[in-house]
Amino acid sequence: MQHMADTVLKSLADPTRRAIFESLNRDGEQTVWMLTDQAGVSQPAVSKHLGVLKSAGLVRDRREGRQTHYSADPKGLKPLLDWASQMTGFWQKKFDALEDLLNRMDQ
Amino acid sequence: MQHMADTVLKSLADPTRRAIFESLNRDGEQTVWMLTDQAGVSQPAVSKHLGVLKSAGLVRDRREGRQTHYSADPKGLKPLLDWASQMTGFWQKKFDALEDLLNRMDQ
DNA sequence: CCAATTCATAACTGTGTAGTTATGTATTTT
DNA sequence: AAAATACATAACTACACAGTTATGAATTGG
Numbered sequence: 308m309q310h311m312a313d314t315v316l317k318s319l320a321d322p323t324r325r326a327i328f329e330s331l332n333r334d335g336e337q338t339v340w341m342l343t344d345q346a347g348v349s350q351p352a353v354s355k356h357l358g359v360l361k362s363a364g365l366v367r368d369r370r371e372g373r374q375t376h377y378s379a380d381p382k383g384l385k386p387l388l389d390w391a392s393q394m395t396g397f398w399q400k401k402f403d404a405l406e407d408l409l410n411r412m413d414q
Numbered sequence: 415m416q417h418m419a420d421t422v423l424k425s426l427a428d429p430t431r432r433a434i435f436e437s438l439n440r441d442g443e444q445t446v447w448m449l450t451d452q453a454g455v456s457q458p459a460v461s462k463h464l465g466v467l468k469s470a471g472l473v474r475d476r477r478e479g480r481q482t483h484y485s486a487d488p489k490g491l492k493p494l495l496d497w498a499s500q501m502t503g504f505w506q507k508k509f510d511a512l513e514d515l516l517n518r519m520d521q
Numbered sequence: 522c523c524a525a526t527t528c529a530t531a532a533c534t535g536t537g538t539a540g541t542t543a544t545g546t547a548t549t550t551t
Numbered sequence: 552a553a554a555a556t557a558c559a560t561a562a563c564t565a566c567a568c569a570g571t572t573a574t575g576a577a578t579t580g581g
Contacts, residue, residue, distance in 0.1 A: 313429060320427035321569075322420060332504045339528055352570060354529055373527045373578040381505045384498055391491055391498075394439045428539075446558060459540060461559055480548040480557045526579070534571075541564075549556070 311364070311386035318363040319387075323348060324356040328365055331379040338374045418471070418493035425470040426494075430455060431463040435472055438486040445481045 319325050327342055339357065343350045357377055360366040365383035369376045426432050434449055446464065450457045464484055467473040472490035476483045 313432075316423060316427045316432070320423045323569080325420075325423070329501070332501045340526095348569085349571065350528075351530080351572085355569080358529085370528095375528060379501075381502060384501060387494075388498060391494060394436065394486070394488075394491060430539080447556095455539085456541065457558070458542085458560080462539080465559085477558095482558065522581100524579100524581080527577085528575105529577100530575070531573085532571105533573100534569105536569090537567090539564105539566090541562100543561085543563100545560070546558085547556100548558105549554100551552100551554080 312390040314363045315365065315383065315387045318359050318365060321356070323352070324359060327353065327356055328360055328379060331366060331377060336369075336376050336378040338376055340374070342377065419497040421470045422472065422490065422494050425466050425472060428463070430459070431466060434460065434463055435467055435486060438473060438484060443476075443483050443485040445483055447481070449484065 319328065323346060327346060330342065330345060331337060339350065339353055342357070343353045346353050346356075357366060357368070361368060363383065364386075365380060366377050367380050369378070426435065430453060434453060437449065437452060438444060446457065446460055449464070450460045453460050453463075464473060464475070468475060470490065471493075472487060473484050474487050476485070
């Protein structure tokens with residue numbers, strides 16, 4: 308559990324990588340080429356970032372022909388929310404609401 | 415707002431620094447010496463970590479004589495929560511849109 | 522079948538930063 | 552006043568990693 312929070316936090320700490328994750332959340336499934344067009348870095352850099360995000364459970368990939376479609380996995384943020392909710396009970400209600408949403412996505 | 419999420423995420427990405435923050439949340443206010451005793455790194459390293467956490471708004475300090483007491487600031491996690499809820503909010507909107515579409519198809 | 526496309530991997534480089542030791546600055550104690 | 556305590560800052564080192572170019576592997580098009 309703590310290990311997952313570690314990998315998730317490290318993945319999201321990088322601005323470029325977080326921007327990719329935000330784009331996938333905001334605009335939905337996209338190919339590597341589409342993401343490279345926005346990222347401002349080279350295609351290998353984007354592929355590497357996507358590999359890190361995938362290892363952290365934040366994105367999924369779907370190969371179709373010669374292109375790979377990536378999409379954000381909403382459940383990937385759960386370890387982060389679990390960790391944050393452990394830190395303090397102050398925001399407990401908000402976290403519970405988010406977790407509720409994530410649980411409904413499970414189905 | 416995004417800048418705050420960036421500094422908070424970068425602060426919490428380091429394991430040693432996150433452990434210090436967790437200890438402050440779990441056990442409450444502590445001096446630098448107490449934190450150094452647990453951290454497994456030198457006192458200057460701990461002071462540096464505390465400085466980073468303070469800059470990110472995650473901890474507060476209170477000087478008393480020759481020792482400095484640090485405590486976790488629960489509001490410091492708010493930028494992280496806001497960012498996460500924005501990410502999940504995108505999914506909420508997609509579900510709402512899907513539900514809308516399904517409803518319109520019913521007719 | 523050859524060329525172009527799409528992505529991943531390899532090899533390398535530069536830089537940010539977490540760690541160290543050494544030292545400075547108050548504050549308390551004897 | 553001198554010594555000891557508690558913390559911060561400075562200067563430096565080592566390493567993780569984000570970036571690059573070059574290349575490989577798989578798929579599609581002419």
